[in-house]
Amino acid sequence: MLLAAYQQNYRPIADSVGWSSLVAVLPLFVLFVLLGVVRMRAWLASLIATAVAVVVAVAAYGMPSGDALNSGALGAANGFFPIMWIVINAIFVYNLTVVTGHFDVLRRSFASVSDDQRVQAIIIAFCFGALMEALAGFGTPVAISSVMLMALGFEPLKAATVTLVANTAPVAFGAIAVPVTTLAGVTGLPLDGLGAMVGRQTPVLSVFVPLALVFIVDRRKGLRQTWLPALAAGVVFGVFQYLSANFWSVQLADIVASLAAALAVVALTRVWRPAETYHEGAADARDEAPGTAPAGSGRAAGGAAEGPRRDAPLDVFRAYAPYLVIIVVFVLATRVPAIQGTPPTGVGRSGTGIESVTRIVDWPGLHITNAAGGAVATTFKLNVLSAAGSLLLIAGLVTMALLGVGPLRSLRAYGRTLDQLKYAILTVMLVLGLGFIMNESGQTTTLGLWVAGAGGFFALLSPVLGWLGTAVTGSDTSSNSLFGALQVTAAHQAGLSPTLMAAANSSGGVLGKMISPQNLAIAASAVGMQGKEGVIFRRVVVWSVVFLAFMCVLVYLQSTPVLGWMTV
Secondary structure (H helix, E strand, C coil), rough: CCCCCCCCCCCCCCCCCCHHHHHHHHHHHHHHHHHHHHCCCCCHHHHHHHHHHHHHHHCCCCCHHHHHHHHHHHHHHHHHHHHHHHHHHHHHHHHHHHHHHHHHHHHHHHHCCCCCCHHHHHHHHHHHHHHHHHHCCCCHHHHHHHHHHHCCCCHHHHHHHHHHHCCCCCCHHHHHHHHHHHHHHHHHHHHCHHHHHHCCCCCHCCCHHHHHHHHHHHHHHHHHHHHHHHHHHHHHHHHHHHHHHHHCCCCCCCHHHHHHHHHHHHHHHHHCCCCCCCCCCCCHHHCCCCCCCCCCCCCCCHCCCCCCCCHHHHHHHHHHHHHHHHHHHHHHHCCCCHHHHHCCCCCCCCCCCCHCEEEECCCCCCCEEEECCEEEECEECCCCCHHHHHHHHHHHHHHHHHHHHCCCHHHHHHHHHHHHCCCHHHHHHHHHHHHHHHHHHHHHHHHHHHHCCCHHHHHHHHHHHHHHHHHHHHHHHHHHHHHHHHHHHHHHCCCCHHHHHHHHHHHHHHCCCHHHHHHHHHHHHHHCCCCCCHHHHHHHHHHHHHHHHHHHHHHHHCCCCCCCHHHH
């Protein structure tokens, strides 16, 4: 019976935050060394790091071993639902287009905009990926965009790197702005104010992300020859993300921005061409990643093997239809009150509409209080209809009808999806278990208090907390849950703007997503590089740190008179 309440202690070592932080950081240190230096498989590295977190929780923090393991179980449950539930059904929708050949039609449609892979990286990884992030988030854009790039001739490692780096600027407003909404909930600050402040940070970052993508694809030559569409995409995305977050709708910021950026690039390609056309010249990636593309639909480098083949307008529409269906389903489910209904407020209470079957239950046997004696939430939300993954499944059922895929064929596609993601599912469940153990035992708060002790310079380090939280959990939403309230407390202690610091947590968090083990596992599974997550990590970690440094400087300047005019 695990009924006794465990009380967190944030200074278990010599009553010192500094010494305690050296111990609390051990699970993260082990995880990143195993991934980046040893190049161990992500699921195995995550398992070892989780074991270290249990040892630290029990030996250093005095947490009962049963509570530590139970916290890990709660994290693992959250890793599968809602996170991997989203990814599974997103990839299922994609695989439906694969088995019918409509993915090839979609690929040719994107290729018709430009046959230059640097421009394709902007359109698919940045613009289309941002739209997928806006609708589903939680790894969906990484999974879908990377295989689309491979189908256009990108080498697997480069496809994974491009999509992970691209999946930054839209993350704070991803999944219909769930990270910002969560941040408002845990801090008590107004959603509109937080959304507006985040909308004055990530849009600045978005200007540089497409430039980074063309550099990754073709180094300095790529920058020289395709800086114009990259800058156009980044600026338009940033402007519309700012406008929507500040004046129109926080929830629709990424949808508006991604569509505007895509239209801008498409319009530009009608009057502009690069001096030279760049193609990777890679071998058929589908041979390296079975199940990620339809067999027999051969192509050469750059997707040019099929020549000037023109698809019928109806086929083109059906190729785009699954994503149009996703947009419609998500807009209806999240923006129409009669369909969405009222969320439940406790155990046994239900709302209306698709929230009618939602249940929020206390996790059995887990009772934790913080250092002040207040109860720590240990609940599990089972929103089987309103979850993003469930909405994607509904979109998949509609897609089956639109593409004419029968039940048996669809079941085989679903089975192939589960097989393709089996290691990603295991990794994500382990990583979330690690994050929950660190959070429930108090290790995460210890690290947060140590960073918050920087005083006036906390503004410079504030994004690091968000970055750290997302790197561990793979979710900006989870990072905001972990550190949002701490950011506000530290802001008050340092005499800084609580809204600015809370927003910095989310904006810094978006930069930790590309190095999170869960996203690395999803990317590796999508491009057929299972077990080589460490290789991908080494490719993206520099970009993560460089962009984080930029965000730290931006937030610090926003806390001073230099850029104070940008704050809400």
